[in-house]
Amino acid sequence: MEDRRSIAKKAAIGVALVIAAAGAVLFYKNNIAMNPGDTLLKYMSYVEDGKYEKMYDLLNEESKKSISKEEFIKRNKNIYKGIGVQTIDADVTSKKRSTTVTYHVKMQTNAGIITYNNRTDFVKENHRYRIDWDDSVIFPQLGAEDKVRVKTLYAKRGRIKDAQGNALAVQGKIYSVGFVPGKMDGNSVKLAAKKLGLSKEEIQKKLDQKWVTDDSFVPLIKLKEYSKDLLNVKGIIVSTETGRIYPLGEAAAHLIGYMQNGEGKAGLEKLYDEQLSGTNGLEIYIEDSNGQKKQSLAVRSQTDGKDLTTTINSSLQKAIYEQYKNDKSAHVALNPSTGEVKALVSTPSYDAQAFILGMSQKKWNVINSDQRLPMQNRFKATFAPGSSIKPIIAAIGLSQNKFRANDDFGNSGKCWQKDKSWGGYYVTTLHDYNGHNLQNAMIYSDNIYFAKAALKIGKDTLKDQLDNLGFGESLKFTFGLNASSYGSEGFTSDIQLADSGYGQGKMMVNPVHMAAIYTAFSNNGNMLKPYLVKENGSKKQVLKETIFTKQAVNTVNEAMRQVIRDPSGTGHAANIEGVDLRGKTGTAEIKQSQTDTKGTEIGWFVTIMPATNNREALELVSMTENVKKRGGSGYVVNKTKKIMEEYLQ
Structure with missing residues (x-):
């Protein structure tokens, strides 16, 4: 009986010794035996996983005195999350037991791959190797006062062009007008309101924003052009920036459309937004305390948008618009021999440029309350x-x-x-x-x-x-x-x-x-x-x-x-001597019954002109609303003749 108890006791002691030995080995591995190289690799794995507190735990005591946990976490998190770290591969290039560890890092970020070689010192504290940390552990060239910046490299938006290569939409110079409050006087708001077409209340509301100080630049409006006497208003500052310009203005608003917040919102700008936009790039760089670029870390170049070439004849587009700008109408001009659309007009129109420059509430109210519905695209x-x-x-x-x-x-x-x-x-x-x-x-x-x-x-x-x-x-x-x-x-x-x-x-x-x-x-x-x-x-x-x-x-x-x-x-009435025109008028009655005398009329005229020595063939379809008591379709015929004569010049 005693022999059995003795055997069992010895067995239990043996198991305990094995467990203790295993624990000791594990403790040794995790603490005493963790050499500087392995500690560095552990630190980098925490960076990849975003475990900033555990990163801080691997710093030596002296380093912790120089930066608090909160500051350390904030700085590292802002940098690594800001640049969009996805993966980190680190290879120790020195002996792992060396207290000065050299290593190579390959980091996948939003701007592409960042690679660098670095060296970091380690000290032994309580049987553990800890990092003698400073900002150079993040990036070799990074100092304590430096910042890591992420800059969007904006793609240049493609142009929209007519058949002759003339711009219908292009990146150009626009002007940002604003106040510096500390330089204003008592008449500044009143004068600016008059010159800029803004209300005094609109301007004052912008000036009353919480962030505004005497030295702030407070943007008021963007303009395609401005009168030099605007600068006589005390406190007014005009700066130059790049924006979308629409050379044909209202004549092509429904055709070209407009942008808002960098995105096409209507017309060709919206329909071909992906092609025109291109792809923005990104640069990650170190900026010194003076705001100067110290070192570029990674660049993903932008891909500029592609141009869009249309079949439009700008002169014809403008000529049609000028004839009908005060009417509710739709017009399609094309080359009947090819199918190329030479003009596409809807009236009344609107100022597409205002959506780029910033539309005032007053201007939007005018458009929105216009019973002629200028935003409606009638050729659709x-x-x-x-x-x-x-x-x-x-x-x-x-x-x-x-x-x-x-x-x-x-x-x-x-x-x-x-x-x-x-x-x-x-x-x-x-x-x-x-x-x-x-x-x-x-x-x-x-x-x-x-x-x-x-x-x-x-x-x-x-x-x-x-x-x-x-x-x-x-x-x-x-x-x-x-x-x-x-x-x-x-x-x-x-x-x-x-x-x-x-x-x-x-x-x-x-x-x-x-x-x-x-x-x-x-x-x-x-x-x-x-x-x-x-x-x-x-x-x-x-x-x-x-x-x-x-x-x-x-x-x-x-x-x-x-x-x-x-x-x-x-x-x-559209006959032009020496020109072989073909056509057909049309007057459609819009009324409730055959005896209705209050209804309105729609006037049509379709004209076909063969190619001449200096002009390609042209077919023009024009539709105008509310022509009753204005000559019916004859109203359209007379305007068509003027358009055709201008086209033939």
Whole structure:
């Protein structure tokens, strides 16, 4: 029995000795045996893991006297987190038991890889090696008064250019105007308000901010240009900085758009923001106590944005805008031989530059309360086309053999209905004339003829052909466009079908889509795809083949030619001697009923001009709202002539 107890006791003692030995070894390894090189590696592992308190625990007592734990944690955390340390690889290059440890560090940061060689001294305290720490442990060249800076290297935003290389949007010089309060006098606020178009309350609110001191620069507004007498206001300071400049101003605001906070918010600036923006870079460097760069640690270079070249003709864009700037209108000009968009205008417009410079509340209130809705992009919308749809209806009827150009539909006077089933509803027209064939009906813009034409085509055929032209689907284009339509349920009655023949009923057409359909009259019946941006491979592209027959195209072209040439033609006022213009007017009535006399009118004019010796071919689609009592579509015709004459100069 005693032998068994003795054996058990000895076994227990043996186990205890083994455990004690293991503990001693572990203690030795973790404390006494941890040599300087291993301590350095442990310290670096804590840096990677963001364990700043444990880093501090590895400092010797003398180092801890020079910097408190709170200060140490704050400085190291600000630096390592600020530069975005992701991984750290450290290799000891000296003997690990040497009290002066040399080592190599490779550090992955937000600005790329930082590598350096360093040396750090260690002292032994209570059987442990501890770091004799100063700021050079962070980076060899870092002093106690130095700072580690992270600087964004901003990418230069790409330019937006027209077809000739002229700038539509470019980085340029702008001016920041502000006050230095300590240099102001009693009249400064009043004078500045008057010269800058700001309210005294706006200025005072900026001056009353908590951070403002007598020596502060308090920004008030940014300007594209300024009058030199502004500097006569006591306390005003003007500084120069780089910002986005829009040379065409309001003439291209809906097309080009604008930026805010470095990001495209509308127009091409938004649609191509990623390409234009490029990629910002980053530099990490040491700055000395005088604010001078002492050493660059890592640089990730910026990648500047790419330029965007459009098909736009700046002169034409401005000419259209100047004619219509006081109207509610939309305009599309393109080369009908290629599909290149030469102008894209929406009026009224707004000052895109104000979003860069900083829009005052007063200016925003003016825009926001304007009932004409200047921020609305009208070339994206749809409108009742009126008689501008007639060449399309004619081309469909001829192409589908529903009637012939010389067919006389009969003289029905100025008021007509299919039969008594229409009750009190009549189609009306403005002119009496002889020979009710297609050409004469186009010259006089006879609603009754085209109502009859739509009925001859039939609801099923007209629906199929309009669908083939892209009605009911958004045209694939740089800008998202509202889809043209003829009624969500098709043609549900003969009245609606007849009205659709002259662009009323439920007909709604987008101006860019209208321009695309009309290209078929310049391409033997093939409809081209409009394009606005010159990209790799940009070229003439047929969107839909043979939407009209060649014979139908020739017939309709001659009729549109007479609309302008014939003295009785509704577009005759646009006639330019020696220029082979083709076109069609359109006046759409927007009213609640046939007897409504308070409704408004929309005026259209589509014009096609072939290439001349010094100008490429041009097709211009113009839509203007509220032309009632201003000449209807004639208002648009007169302005189109001025635009065409300027284009030909």
